[in-house]
Amino acid sequence: MDLDNIRIVLVNTSHPGNIGGVARAMKNMGLSRLYLVEPRQFPHEEADWRAASAGDVLQSAVVTPTLEEAIGDCQFVVGTSARERRIPWPLLDPRQCAQRMASASSQQQVAVLFGREDRGLTNEELKLCNLHLHVPTSEAYSSLNLAMAVQIVCYELRMLQAQPVLPRSEDDQWDTPFTSVENMERFYVHLEQTLTDIEFLDPAAPRQLMSRLRRLYSRVRLDEMELNILRGILTETQKWVARANKSR
C-alpha cells in the first residue's frame, strides 16, 4: 500500500470551501495528491480557510481542463456514485473499495473521482471507471457533502494502515441495567469522602488516586446492583470511622 500512488480527483467543484475541506481531510489521513478538473473557483480564499494547515495540498494541486488529463496515466479508477444506474456497474462500499485501492496502489496509479456537489459524476465519467463506490446513507437524506465523502474514503484507507487495537467484550446479555453517569458521579463523591475519612486519600496531596479509580470503574461499567453494593460498603466503612473517632 502506497498512499502516494492514490490521487483524489474532484470534477467541476462549485464551492471553493469544499476544495479546502477536501485538502484538510486528505492530509489528516496521509494523502497528498489532489487533482481538480475544471473547478469553478480556484484558487480562492475560502479554500485556503477551510484547508487550515493543509495549504500545501492545495498549492500542489493539479488543475486540468478535462477528466481524461487527470487520470490518463492511471491503471485503476474508482468513481463515487449515489445513483442507481440503468446498467448496474460493479459497486462496492468504501471499506471494500479501500482494500482494492490499497492493494492496487503498491504498483499502480489509482484515482478516486468525486463529482459535482449537485449532481455527481455524469454517466460518461462513470463509464471511465473500473469500479463504482457508494457510501451507504440514510434514505431520508442521502446527499453527502463532497468533503465528507472524501473524508470517509480517506479514513478507510487510513484504517488499513492503523494499528489494530484489541477488541473488548460485549455486554448485550447483561442481566441488570447499567447505571447512569449521575449515579456514578454520586458514587465518586461518596468514594472520595470515604477514602479521605479512612485517611487513605490526603486531600492536600491527592496524586492520581481518584483518576485511577475512575478509570477502573469506567472500564468495567457498573450495573445498578454492583453500584448499590459498593455504596453499601462505603456507608458501612464510614460508620466504623465514626465509631472509632467517637471512642478516641
Place this chain on the structure above:
Amino acid sequence: MDLDNIRIVLVNTSHPGNIGGVARAMKNMGLSRLYLVEPRQFPHEEADWRAASAGDVLQSAVVTPTLEEAIGDCQFVVGTSARERRIPWPLLDPRQCAQRMASASSQQQVAVLFGREDRGLTNEELKLCNLHLHVPTSEAYSSLNLAMAVQIVCYELRMLQAQPVLPRSEDDQWDTPFTSVENMERFYVHLEQTLTDIEFLDPAAPRQLMSRLRRLYSRVRLDEMELNILRGILTETQKWVARANKSR
C-alpha cells in the same frame, strides 16, 4: 441497534458552521439527536446553511448549560480524544467503538462527546466517559475538523446497518501491467468502429451495446497483453470486412 438511542454531544463549539455540518453528517447517516453544551453561537445562519436539508436536526437540538445535563441519563458514554494521556484510558478506534455503541443502544442511552475545535475535551470531561475513541490520523496533521470527526463516527454506525456487498477478488498477483485509461479509450473507439463495420452495431440505433461492453471490460480490467490481443482481433476482422466489400 437503535440509532435513536445514540446522541451526539458537542461541547463548547466555537463555529456555528461546524454545528450545521454535524447536523447534516448525522442525518445523512440516520442519526437525529443532537445535544449542544454551551455553544458559542446558536442558532446561527451559518449553521443553517451548512446543515442544508438537515434543518430539522438543528431545530430539535437540545442546548444545555452543562455537560452533566446533556448526559445525566446515559448508561454508556464515549469521549473522543486526540491526545495521549498520562493515565491511558480504554481507547478504541471508531470501528470498534461503533460496535460497542450499537450493541449498547438496543437497551441503553448512549452518548458520544466531541470537544472544542481547538482543544477537544478537558480531562475532567474525559473522566466522565466509559470509553475513549480515537480517530487514526496522519502524524503530519492530526487535527480533524469537528464535523469530519462526527461524520466518521456516524458512518461507522451506518456501516453496521448497511447490507454487505460481496467482496471481489484481488489482482495484486497479476503478471502483466494493467492498461491505462488512454489505451482503453482508444480500444473502445476501435471496437465501436469494428462493430459498425461488421454491421453488428447500427449507429442510428446503438441501444446500450457500447455501455454493456464498457461495463464488461471495466469489470475485468484488461492488462496490456489482453488489450493487444483484442485489438489484433479487431484489426483482423476489419481486414475481412474490407476484403468482402471489395469482392462485392
